[in-house]
Each structure stands twice: as C-alpha cells, then as structure tokens.
Amino acid sequence: MRYHLLLFALFLFPASSIVAVDDSATLPSAEEIVTRMAAHDLQRQSSIEGYVGMRRYVLENEKLKKRAEMLVRVKGDPDGTKHFEVVSEEGWKSAHKHVLHKMLESESETSRPEHRTSAKLIPENYDFSVVGREEVAGRPAYVLEIRPKRNEKNLFRGRIWVDAEDYALARAEGNPAKTPSFWTKSIHFVQVYWKSGSFWFPRSTQSVTEAHLFGTTEVNIEYFDYAPEGQGTSETALVSTEETHKSEKPKSSNWPEVTYEPR
Secondary structure, X not given: OOHHHHOOEOOOOOOOOOEEOOOHHHOOOHHHHHHHHHHHHHHHHHOOOOEEEEEEEEEXXXXXXXXXXXXXXXXXXXXXXXXXXXXEEEEOHHHHHHHHHHHHHHHHHXXXXXXXXXXXXXXOOEEEEEEEEEEEXXXXXXXXXXXXXXXXXXOEEEEEEEEOOOOOEEEEEEEEXXXXXXOEEEEEEEEEEEEEOOEEEEEEEEEXXXXXXXXXXXXXXXXXXXXXXXXXXXXXXXXXXXXXXXXXXXXXXXXXXXXXXXX
C-alpha cells in the first residue's frame, strides 16, 4: 500500500454546469490565465511570512472495514516548505504507519523549493486549454483542462478552476499522471480552496483509490484554522475549530494537494 506516492502538487462540492467555450473572444486564453495565476501566486506568497493551520485525515477501507484518523498541525515557511506535527491519531495502526505518516513525509519533501518547480501548474509541466467558465462557491472561475507533459507521480491530468478575479486556484480534479504501483487500478481526487480575507487556503481534499487487493480506500483531508503566521486563529482563519466539530463526519479527501497552500 504505497499510497504516500500519490502526493502530487494539488474536493467534492456540487458544481454548476460549465458554460462551454462557444465564443473564444469572451474568455482569456489559457496562456493568459496561467501567466496571471503564476504572477498573482508569487505576489501572494511574498505578502505573508508563512502560515499555520490544522488538518484532519480520515482513511477508510470499505473491503477491510478499517478506519484511521489523524489530527495534524501544519506550519508553512515563507519559501513554501511545510512542517507537520502529529497531534493525535487513532484507529488502524498499519494505515497510520504505512499510509498517513508516509503522506506527510512525502508532502514535506516535495514542498521544498528545490522540488516544487517540477510539480507546479506551469507550461513547463503541463499543456493547458480553456474549457469554459463556472461558479465555484459563488465566485466566477475559468475552467481549464490540463495534460501533464511527463508521466510522473507529482503531476496529474484533469481540470482546474481558476478564480476569475484573483487568479487563484479554486478547485482541482483529476487522476495522477503515473499510478504508484501495479496493484493500483485507479485514483481520483478533488481538491477545493477557499478565500479568507485576501488569502486563499485549502478547504478539503477527497480521493478514492481502487486497488486489486485492498478494494476501495478513501482518504479525506479537512483543513481548518488556517491563517497567516502571527495571526493565529483570528478572523482570517479558514474554518474555525467550532465549525469543524459541528459535523459528525469530516469532509472526505485523499492525498493530492497543491504545492503551495496559501494563495
């Protein structure tokens, strides 16, 4: 169960219908959208001295009737490097050791500046084409189809939703460009971001893995109390701890996550 290899730099809300591109003059080109997204991301990254937040991981295997849950504190450096501290864990011990902890190790490694470029949403790594536009959480967004230029574990094929005002990544959905092992039949993920103040933070990730021996495994990641470094869980926090505990079951999510969290 080498699920930790599924971390590639990039959740499931009902989506409204996509407006097809029947008039290309009404939408910016893919090149313009991607260029603006990269420029805005760089500007947002330079405006904060890191960030802090919390995550809840929930792993469930349908065939084995097993479940594991882990609460994690995350700290992001100004250069994007992520540091994780496990606060608590319960349930399936094997999944904690061989899946969840490996996911944290892999994500921390790939978040380092020397590794992040190879997984970013840039023309060096992907081909982009505009599909249309759609609202995400009440905000207009451009929908782009993306195709990886290399079959690598940190890249994926699918679609991204780019906020039309902030040019921030609002949603990503797809499958990894390279499956982690022969035993894995398919992997699908959805990841959603949320604007809090002038920053964009992750809100949820959901993925489903179909494996030959283990059947269906879901890994759900819920993000909460995200805020710029030094502001704690103030009004800029993404989702408060109180709101988190209102739901009986955390939102589901798997392993994919974008290379940069605050956007």
